[in-house]
Amino acid sequence: MDFVLKLVAFILIVYVAQSRETMRDLKSFKLNKNTIYDCVDIYKQPSLSHPLLKNHKIQLEPSFSIFKPKNQIKTGGERKKIIECPSGTVPILRNTKEYVANAQYWTEKHFNPFTVESHGTHIAGVRSQGQGPYHGLAAWMSMHNLNISKDQASYASIYVGSGVNNKVNFIQAGWMVNPKLFGDGRTWSYGYWKGANGAGCYNTICRGFVQVSKTDVLSGPLPYDPKGELGIYFSIIQDKESGNWWIADVNYTEADKQIGYWPKELFDLISNSVDMIGVGGIVQASPSGVSPPMGNGHLPTEDDNASARVRKLEILDSNFEIQESGKYKLEKLLDNDKCYGLKGGKKPILFTYGGPGGASCGI
Template sequence: MYRLSLLRRAIALCFFYHALQTIGVRFFPTIQEENDSLAKDFVHGPAKQNLKSLKSNSTELITSGGSSLWDDPYFVSHLTHSGGPNDNYYGLHATMDVYGHELKHGQLSSTTFWINHAGDGKKSSYNAIQVGWHINPERYGDSHPHFYTRWTRDNYDATGCYNMDCPGYIRVDGAIIAPGDAIHPVSNVPDGPRQSITLRVLKDKRSGDWWVYYGFNKIPTGVGYFPRSLFSYLAEKADGMQFGAFVQAKKALPTPPMGSGALPNGGKGRAASFKNIRFIDQDGNSSPIKEDLPMFVTDRKCHSITHIDHAECFYGGPGGCMR
C-alpha cells in the first residue's frame, strides 16, 4: 500500500507538469520525507513517453514569441494523491499574501491553485482549473499582480484559455473582480503590512458548476464560475488538487522572486504564506487540512515550501536562479 501511495503521488506530479505545459520538461523534484526512488523509476518507465509528448507551449505566456526562448519553471507545492478510485475532491480554500515585484519582460511569478482530473490516463483527457494571482509583464504589459484563471478539458490542446480570453469562465453580475484585473494594494516587504486574498474554488452540488470565490482582506464572495458543461471528467469531481507557486524566466535571465522573495527559513515575518487551508466536501462543508501533504520542490536552494502545520504553510524564494 505504501508503494502504491507513492506511485499515485508520482502520477500526480506528472499531471502537475501536464497542467503547466512546460517546455523540455525536467523531472527532478525533491519529494520531502519520502523515498523518491519510486517516482524516478516511474518517470523513466511508463510516464517517460508522456513527458516526451508534451507540447512546447510555455507555462503562462501568450506573447512570448516562441516557447524555446523560455527555460523550465521552478515549482513549490503541496499536492494530494491523484488518479485513484478513492481520490475524490470537490473544493479548496486558502488565504494567501499578495506581493508586488518589479519583473522584467521575460519573467513571471505565480501563486495558484490547481484543481484537476487525470481523465482516463491519456494526456488528451486531462481536465484542469487554475486560479490564483501572478505577475506576468509579457501578458499585461506591467509588473502588477493580477488575479487570473485558466481551464482546459484536453490538456490545453484545443480547449481552454486564460481569464476571459475565450468562452468559459462566467463572471457574475456585480462581481468585485474579474480575471485579469490587477490587485492592489500589495504587501510590503520585508516586515510591513500584509495584504491577502482568500480564494475558494468549489463544485456546486446542485448545478455541478465549479464556483470561484474571492475576497481581498475579507471573507470571499462568489465572483464567477466554470460551467459543468465545459468539462468531461471534472463535470463529476476532481481527483487531485495542488496549491503552491512557480516562477519562470527566458533563457539568460534569472528567475524572479517567488511569493515575498524570502525563503521560508526567513521566518513568519518575511516568508509568504498559505493560511486557513481547507478542503471542501461534496456538500460544501469545509474542514482545515490537519495532516501534512506531499511536497514538490524543484530546487530548494532557490525556492522552498514548509510542511503544513495547523492548516498553514510558508513558501517562496529570492529568485536569481539560472539553469
Template sequence: MAPAARTRVCLVALVVALAFLFLLDGGVHAASSAAEQRRRQVRSLLRRLNKPAVATIESPDGDTIDCVDISKQPAFDHPSLKNHTIQMMPSCHPQQGGLYNKSNDVAHSALTQTWHQNGKCPENTVPIRRTREEDVLDIVQRYGRKKWPSSWSNDPNRYDDDVPDAASVLRGHQHAIASAPGDDNYYGTQATFNLWEPTVERNQGFSLAQLWITSGSYANNDLNTIEAGWQVYPGLYKDSHTRLFVYWTRDAYNKTGCYNLICSGFVQTSNQIAIGASNSYFSPVSIYGGSQYDITILVWKDPKQGNWWLQVGGQDLGYWPSSIFSKLSGSAASVDWGGEVASSPDAGQTSTQMGSGHFPDEGFSKASYIKNIQLVDSTNSLKSASGVKLTAKWPMCYNVQNGTSADWGTYIFYGGPGKNPNCP
C-alpha cells in the first residue's frame, strides 16, 4: 500500500476510534485518552508530511516555509518513484510557432511570494509550506482530493440517469468548459488565464479556472488527469485569495491524486515558487470594468524523458513523472479548459461565483476569459485549438462562449453568478 494510502487509512481509523471511545465511555477519562491518542497520531502524521528542512523561512503572513532537499520532497514517497532520477530541466520546450499578438489592454501577472521578504531557498531545495496541526483536520476530511470528478466532458455517461444521485452530484460541481476534439492524440496545452477573485459561498466550496489533460475513463476507473490553474478555496487555504494549484489522479479520483504537494506524485524543481502555499497567490487580480490581469500556463510532455512539465508565467516549476500514470504514460486523449465551482451536493444551488461572477456575453473586462488556447502536437509544436466543443449543463447559472481573433487566437469567455432568479 502506498504511503499516501496508508496515511489515509490511518487517519480514517483514528477518527473512527476517537468517535467510538468517546461515545462508549462518555466520560472524562475516555475524552482524555482519546485526546492523547489524537496527539500521538497527529505528531506521527506531521513527521511524515513535513520533510527535514535544509533551511526554514518564517513568512510575514505567518506561514513557515521549509526548504527541503529536492531529492527528499513528498513526490518520492510514491512507490513508482523510489529509484527515480530527477529531471532538473525539460529537454526542450514546445515550438512557439503561431503565437498571437499581446493585447495592450491586459497586464501579465506574476506569482507574488510573501516569504521572499525574509529569504530564499538555496539551490537544490524546494520550498514547501509546513503542515500544521489544524491543517491535519482538513487532511482527515479530504486528504487534498477532489470529492467529485472534474473533467465531465470526457465521459458523457457521467450524466446518464443510472448514475447514482446524479442530480445532487451535478449541483455539487458545475462546469463551463471548452474541450478539444476527441479524435486526436495530444501532448500538452498552453493557454492564458484571466485572473479574478470570485466569491465562494462556503468554506468547503471552491471556484477555479483550469486546464485538464486526460486519458482513460470513469467507466473503467482508469481516468488519468493532469490539472493546473487558479482557484479560490477557503477550506483548503484558510483565505479567499486566488492561488496557483496543481492536481492529478490515475484512477478517476478514487484513491490516487491530490492538490499541490499534499501527497506524492508531482516533482517540483523550482526553488522560487511554493505551489499552493498560503503566500503564493496571484496579485493583482482583474477589476470589473477596469484593469485586467492574466497569466499563461503551459503543460507539455517532454519528447525525450516522457514527463509532463508545468510552466507558469514563463517559469518551469516541475513535472508529473510519466511512471505515476497508466493512460497518460503516452499521449492524452482529451484536453479541456474552463471554470468549475463546487459546493455541498445537498446544499442546493450555490451563489459561488465562477470567473468574474458575470456571464460571458458581457465580454472583455467584465466576463472572465481564457485566450490563446493552443495544443501541443506530436512534433512538440503549439497549434491553435480549433473545433472546440462547449459544455455548460446549467447555462442560466454558468455559461461559456467561444470565438477566434487575430490577437487572441482561439478563446472562450465563461462564468456566471450561480444562484439567481433564472438559475434553478
C-alpha cells in the first residue's frame, strides 16, 4: 500500500511540474487591448474542432509554391515580425468579448463581391467572371494610413468566390483601417471568409481558418509609410492535391511565407474551384451616410506612383497554371465616380484608384 501511495504521489508531482513548465512556456503577444495572440499547439488549435473538420487532417505545407516574381519590384521594406511562437505552436487569436462583438457588427456590413450595390458600400477595382474556373490569384496592393472614424471602414483586398442564386462562398485578404474592429486607427492585414450555410468571419474569430505559420498571422498591424511606397502582396490559391485554400505573403528574395489555409470542407460552392476573382478598394460608410476615404484618400492622378495602386495581378487558371491578367477581360467596378476614381495604369501598374469620400457619396 505504501508503495502505491508513493507512486501516486510521484506521478502527481511530475504532472504538476510539467503543467507549470507548460504554463511557463506558453507565450502571448498583445497587439492592443482587443487583439491578443496566444501560442497554442498546432494540432490543438480551435479551428480543428469545427464540426465540418471532424475528419480533417492538418496540412503543414502546401504541395506547391507557384507565385514567383520574374522581375523584382521595389517594395520599400519588409513587414515587421511582431510574433514568434515556439516550434510546434502557432499564434491563435484570443477572442475577447469586445473583439467578438465588434467583429459580428462588421461581418453583417462586410462587402459582398458579387454585387456593387451593398448598402453603404462603395468599390473601385476589377474582377474576372465567366472566364474560369479559377484556382486563385495574387496581387500587390499599395498600403496607406487613413483618417477613419469608428463607424467606418476602408480596405483593399484580393478575393475569390462563387455564387448560385442567393448562396455565396468567398475568401478575401488584404489591408484594412477599421478603428472599431481593431481597436486603433492603424492599417492592419486581415482575412475574411464566408462558406457553407452562410457561416464565416474575420481572421480566426470563429473556427475555420487553420494557422500553420508560427510567425505570420492573418491580422496584424502593418508598417507605416507616409509616401505610400510599401505594399502588401498576398496570394490566395487552391492546393491542387488537398483542395484547401492557402494564403501566403509573397516574398521577393526567399520562399513565400505560407500563413495557413481555409479547409475545403468549410465550403459548399468552392471546394473544387471558383467562378470569380477580383481585387480593389472598398469602403463602408457610417450609418449617417458619410463615406470614408479610399486608397490614399485622393482621386487617381496622372502620376501612378502618387496614387493608390494595384500591380502584378496574376491568376491561377483552370489547369493550375499562372496567367498574367492581360489574358483575361477584366470588368471594371466603380459605383460612384463623384467620390472615388478608377484609372488604368502604366505597366507594371494595373490600375490606380481611390478618393476622399464625403457626405454626398450616397448609400
